[in-house]
Amino acid sequence: MKATLEDVLSIIESAENLTINLKELIADKPFVDQGIDSLDRMSIFLNIEDAYGVKIPDEEIDTLISVEKIVEYLNSTL
Amino acid sequence: MIGIEAIGVYIPETRVSNYSKKAQFNLDDYFIEEKLGVTHVAVKGASDQTSDMAIRAFEALSRKSDFDKAKIDCLIIVTQNPDYNLPHTSAIMHGKLDLSSNCACFDISLGCSGFVYGLSLIESFMQRNDLHHGILITADPYSTILDQNDKNTSLLFGDAATATLVNRNPRFTSGKYTFGTSGKGYSELICKDNILFMNGRSIFDFAARQVPADIKLLMEQNGQNIELIDKFVFHQGSKYIHQTIISRLKIDPQKAPFAAREYGNTVSSSIPILLEKELEDTSVNTIVICGFGVGLSWASGILFRTSN
Numbered sequence: 001m002k003a004t005l006e007d008v009l010s011i012i013e014s015a016e017n018l019t020i021n022l023k024e025l026i027a028d029k030p031f032v033d034q035g036i037d038s039l040d041r042m043s044i045f046l047n048i049e050d051a052y053g054v055k056i057p058d059e060e061i062d063t064l065i066s067v068e069k070i071v072e073y074l075n076s077t078l
Numbered sequence: 079m080i081g082i083e084a085i086g087v088y089i090p091e092t093r094v095s096n097y098s099k100k101a102q103f104n105l106d107d108y109f110i111e112e113k114l115g116v117t118h119v120a121v122k123g124a125s126d127q128t129s130d131m132a133i134r135a136f137e138a139l140s141r142k143s144d145f146d147k148a149k150i151d152c153l154i155i156v157t158q159n160p161d162y163n164l165p166h167t168s169a170i171m172h173g174k175l176d177l178s179s180n181c182a183c184f185d186i187s188l189g190c191s192g193f194v195y196g197l198s199l200i201e202s203f204m205q206r207n208d209l210h211h212g213i214l215i216t217a218d219p220y221s222t223i224l225d226q227n228d229k230n231t232s233l234l235f236g237d238a239a240t241a242t243l244v245n246r247n248p249r250f251t252s253g254k255y256t257f258g259t260s261g262k263g264y265s266e267l268i269c270k271d272n273i274l275f276m277n278g279r280s281i282f283d284f285a286a287r288q289v290p291a292d293i294k295l296l297m298e299q300n301g302q303n304i305e306l307i308d309k310f311v312f313h314q315g316s317k318y319i320h321q322t323i324i325s326r327l328k329i330d331p332q333k334a335p336f337a338a339r340e341y342g343n344t345v346s347s348s349i350p351i352l353l354e355k356e357l358e359d360t361s362v363n364t365i366v367i368c369g370f371g372v373g374l375s376w377a378s379g380i381l382f383r384t385s386n
């Protein structure tokens with residue numbers, strides 16, 4: 001099972017409490033540069049883990065700085 | 079039946095403003111107000127011990143409820159920051175209040191799940207031993223263990239104490255409780271060398287997953303419909319955790335208040351602080367309570383109004 005950009009964006013869209021405009025989310029731009037704060041990123045990773053049945057270690061979190069990086073990570077792990 | 083008759087609350091007057099820490103932690107007002115949901119944390123007096131805070135909560139209870147101190151036969155304190163390693167803080171409080179020698183006193187070492195566990199325990203203990211006048215105290219001042227340079231903890235935790243009168247003339251009685259533990263996560267919220275450490279992400283994940291699951295189990299075990307519950311009083315961890323939980327449960331936010339803005343996450347006191355107000359609202363007949371946190375531990379209960 002491979003993760004696609006569309007899949008990951010769809011999961012992000014379903015995450016609770018996000019205050020970002022998902023239509024304006026740029027896949028290769030760092031989250032922090034798009035107004036997505038640390039708490040929003042926790043919600044994103046929680047929903048990614050639940051959707052893919054994975055556990056993303058704390059030490060990996062800081063490297064997953066964009067949607068694109070999350071897709072790359074998932075495809076190297078799944 | 080045994081249940082809650084009244085609750086007294088003590089929140090210290092001194093506050094530390096999170097706005098004063100904006101530069102230190104690179105925060106903006108929106109993050110403080112809408113994400114953390116805590117603008118100020120309450121801080122006890124430097125010389126106040128846990129038993130002193132407990133007594134102030136007891137005095138608050140005494141001012142609003144007519145009971146004879148000499149008849150108190152059970153006193154339980156929920157704390158993980160006792161006056162001393164030993165003796166138990168409830169014994170110290172017993173001495174300061176000059177309570178009857180017939181009074182059973184013990185402490186419960188639990189954090190944010192402590193009020194719910196404590197309520198179940200005091201009800202059972204009193205029922206089993208034919209006791210009549212119980213006081214359940216929550217008093218867990220984290221200000222003594224906070225690292226003021228830690229963004230994860232110093233912006234959240236505040237000091238407070240509560241005293242709940244539990245007797246056979248209750249305004250609320252309880253249904254079945256649900257309890258749980260995930261001890262593998264013990265190190266995610268821990269105090270070592272007198273300094274608190276919290277892995278914010280782990281605690282968020284735990285709360286977001288475990289609380290909705292436990293509330294669904296609670297509803298099932300009590301034969302209740304979640305849509306018909308009047309109020310949900312969840313542990314006030316942070317506004318973000320709170321909002322995530324109520325989103326996942328699809329609860330009307332009007333039914334699940336977040337009220338810790340001016341004093342912070344008061345650990346086991348967070349639920350009874352809100353319950354004090356709900357007791358007085360006679361339109362509220364069913365209340366779900368859920369505490370979750372250090373351990374990792376959780377407990378949920380459901381309260382039914384029996385009288386106004």
